[in-house]
Amino acid sequence: MLSLLYPTREMIALKAPGSIRRYDESFINMTLAERSRFLDFSYRQVTPQVEHHQGVTVTRSGVCIRGGRIIPASIHWHRRIHHKLLVTTFASLARRKRVRLVEGKPYIIIHNMWTGGYYHWIAEALPRLIAAKDHLADGILLLPQSKSLERVMLESAAVFGATAIQRFPGNANVMVPDLVLPRNSPLINNYQPNEMEELRERAAWAARDHPAPLGARRLFISRSRSRGRKIANEEEVQARLIELGFSVVHLEDFGFLDQVRLFQQADEVVAQHGAGLVNIAFMRPGTRVIELIRRQGTRRSDWNRLHQSSLLQAAYPKLAACMNVYYECLLCEAVDVGQTFDIGDVFVDVEQLVAKLGAVRTFGGGRFCG
Structure with a gap:
């Protein structure tokens, strides 16, 4: 197995599948x-595609190997992570x-090397679980151990x-006789609008009777x-935000349905860049989020090295636009x-933040006032 591990022809060509599209940028309000x-x-x-394989080795990071080759459907297609x-x-x-x-029942894999983090679990693992919904009644979901994300x-x-x-x-890694x-x-940061809309709808339905934590x-x-x-200050x-009627929330205090309810009922969210902002996926269309994000410094992050760019990742502007949530x-x-x-x-800069919150904005033909 070890001597045969090598990339597939698709991985070498690195032509990611799908056609290039753009989200509705009327929801992204930036200068x-x-x-x-x-x-x-x-x-x-x-x-969304669901593949079936037999006799697959699956690593704890969700990499699937069959016949000495990594199955492309189990990994991201970024060239610079393949080494x-x-x-x-x-x-x-x-x-x-x-x-x-x-043997006896198929095993379902939805995780990858990053889904031990909250952002990747919500944005990448759960859409895969939805794609496999027709196999859940007879299949077994195979998950890695995760102390921080267990709940x-x-x-x-x-x-x-x-x-x-x-x-x-x-x-251990596992040998799966029958893999879904x-x-x-x-x-x-590649969100499919139909998948994410189903994610929001199904989460909202599941949380409909869940008591709101706030x-x-x-x-x-x-x-x-x-x-x-x-945030240093x-x-x-x-x-200042409490004066304006905001409640301070530490998301580590809440479970999944608690967070769904928090963001589902919110009209406006202010948050520093971080995994918790993936909960934009549960906000109602027409609500608003303001992300506090750092200007790039002199040292490049892992993200910058991955993309060979000094620009900021557009994870949350794209997610907000995908979910029809207004982003600033x-x-x-x-x-x-x-x-x-x-x-x-x-x-x-607190005064700049307050000015953004108090300004009347025009979004896609509508108006939003903080």
Whole structure:
């Protein structure tokens, strides 16, 4: 197996599937100066596909290997991660034992190397689970262990119809006799409007009788408990936002359905760039989000190296436009420009933020006033 591990012809050609489309940019309210800081707002439109394979080795990172080849549907198509992916997959096969799973029912894989994080779980794993909905009654969802995301994984999987769930055994990879493989998104931050709309509708239906953790319509999402990427003057920011009727929320206090309800009932959300903003996927059309995002510093983040670009990722402008949620951003100064975007703290200009909140904006023919 180890000597035969090599990329497929599709991986070498690196032609991601699907045609290039753009979201409705009338929901993205940015000045030309702000837009110039971001990558473009395009995506590749792909049709959800579910593949079936027999005799597949699956690593704990969700990489699927058959006949010595990585199955392209199990990975992202970014050229610059493939070397790392091949190295980590080779190392995993070399050092971990392989356990053969019991035959009889198909096993379903929806995770990848990043879905241990909240953003990737919501934006990438759950759409794959929806794509596999016709197989859930007879199949077993195979999930990795995750201390930080355990509650969210189990709760959300149940919401979307997974009744039989099995964990990876110990520290091992697995040999799956019968595999159901919904295709992984070809690119990161590549949302399919139909899939994401179904995600929102099904989550809203599941949460309809779930008690709302707060009655707030205006939310400020705090990262003060995070290990990095904080707001240096957050006390000042919180004080002004509370005066304006915002409630301060720490998302780590809430489970999946709690977060669905929080964002479902919110009219307006202010949040620093971070995984919690993926909950835009549960906001109602016509609501509003303001992202506090750092201007790039002198050191490139992992994202920048991946794309060989100094521009900001457009994860949340694209998601907001996909969900018909109005998006604005406030570019913030770095506290230490030597730190990467991933962990560096920012300073928020409170007066600029208040001005954005108080301004009457025109979006796509409609008006929104903070």
